[in-house]
Amino acid sequence: MSIASKIAEITAQLPSGTRLVAVSKYHPADAVREAYDAGQRVFGESHVQEVTAKYQELPKDIEWHFIGHLQTNKVKYIAPFVSLIHSVDSERLLDEIEKQAAKCNRQIPVLLEMHVAQEETKFGFSIDSLRETLKSGGFVEKYPHILFAGIMGMASHVDDENRIRADFQALAAFFNEAKVYVPTFKELSMGMSGDYQIAMQEGSTLVRIGTYIFGERDYA
Numbered sequence: 406m407s408i409a410s411k412i413a414e415i416t417a418q419l420p421s422g423t424r425l426v427a428v429s430k431y432h433p434a435d436a437v438r439e440a441y442d443a444g445q446r447v448f449g450e451s452h453v454q455e456v457t458a459k460y461q462e463l464p465k466d467i468e469w470h471f472i473g474h475l476q477t478n479k480v481k482y483i484a485p486f487v488s489l490i491h492s493v494d495s496e497r498l499l500d501e502i503e504k505q506a507a508k509c510n511r512q513i514p515v516l517l518e519m520h521v522a523q524e525e526t527k528f529g530f531s532i533d534s535l536r537e538t539l540k541s542g543g544f545v546e547k548y549p550h551i552l553f554a555g556i557m558g559m560a561s562h563v564d565d566e567n568r569i570r571a572d573f574q575a576l577a578a579f580f581n582e583a584k585v586y587v588p589t590f591k592e593l594s595m596g597m598s599g600d601y602q603i604a605m606q607e608g609s610t611l612v613r614i615g616t617y618i619f620g621e622r623d624y625a
Contacts (some may be wrong), residue, residue, distance in 0.1 A: 408436060409443035411618045414578060415601075416444075419612075423605055426470050426594070428615025436463050436619050441467065449491070449613050453479040460486050470556075472594075472613055474528055477501040487511050491557040491594050491613075494518040494528040499548055506550035515551055516594050519558040519579065521572045529558065532579050539586040555592035555610070556580050560600055569600050573607035582606070 415425055422432055429437045429447040437448060437459060446466065450456035467489040470506020475492055483490075484505035493499060493515045506513040509565075520529035530538075538544050545553055556579065560572035576595055584590045594611040596604025601612040 408439045408618055410442050412440055412445050415614060415618070417613075418602070418605070420605055423610055423612060426472070426477075426611050426613045427618055428472065428597075428613050429459070429619065430473070430615065432615075432619045433568050434459055435470070435499060437463055437467075440618065447488075449490075449615070452500070456487075457482050462583075480505045485511075488515065489554060490515045491546050491593070491611075492518050492528070495529065499551065503548045503550050512552045514554040516555050516557040516592060517553070518577055519556050521558055521560075521575045523561040525569070532575065536579070536582070542568055545587055545589075551591050555590045555594065556583065556596035557611075559595070559597070560604075566603065570603050570607065573600075573604050573609070579610040602625050 412427065419425060424447060425445065426447050426449040427440050427445050430451045441464060447468045447470060449472040450459065452472065456471065469486060470489045470491055470557065471487050472491045475490060475498060477498055480501045481590070484541055490502065490513065495500070502513055502515060517535060518529035520531055529537055556576065558576040560569040562571065570610045573595055577593060580590065580593045591611045593608055594613065595609045596612040598614050598617040601614055604612055
């Protein structure tokens, strides 16, 4: 199947209110352009140097989402153009995004990354800690150049669908709770190539799919 036909297949499955983030990291600009020509406009990248190069080369109506672990010293390179940062996992990173967004005179939309998976290697806030932070008030106002758009999370890397579904349900429940504290919360980013169908069933608004669309990545 071609990239275009795979995008059409996924798009046909999307519930109302759910968008596809085509994860194009490690794939060449030509593959992105093929997806673009098929109507896809939202792409996910996880390396600053790569997304900056693609931004310069490809059409400017592309919505670039940064989905990888973001180092504070790299924020300045994507601040002028990034449409959404999915992976904000610390207040230190928020401080830097605020600083760079102010320099660019823009408000950068972000998702707060939650840790619900069994693996300790995953980044993110715990539900309990973020609940207290958001409820305490003043947290969002501290960052006038950041738009708090929602949350992102990954399920445990297991074959047990019940475990995966439980992780997504925990994320969705917190998202619905947090919208009371942060009215700008609109996006729930969860689900990848292997589990996006479960994620859609549990309320994901952004599914991040790369391998199924573009094939295995060239890491060289």
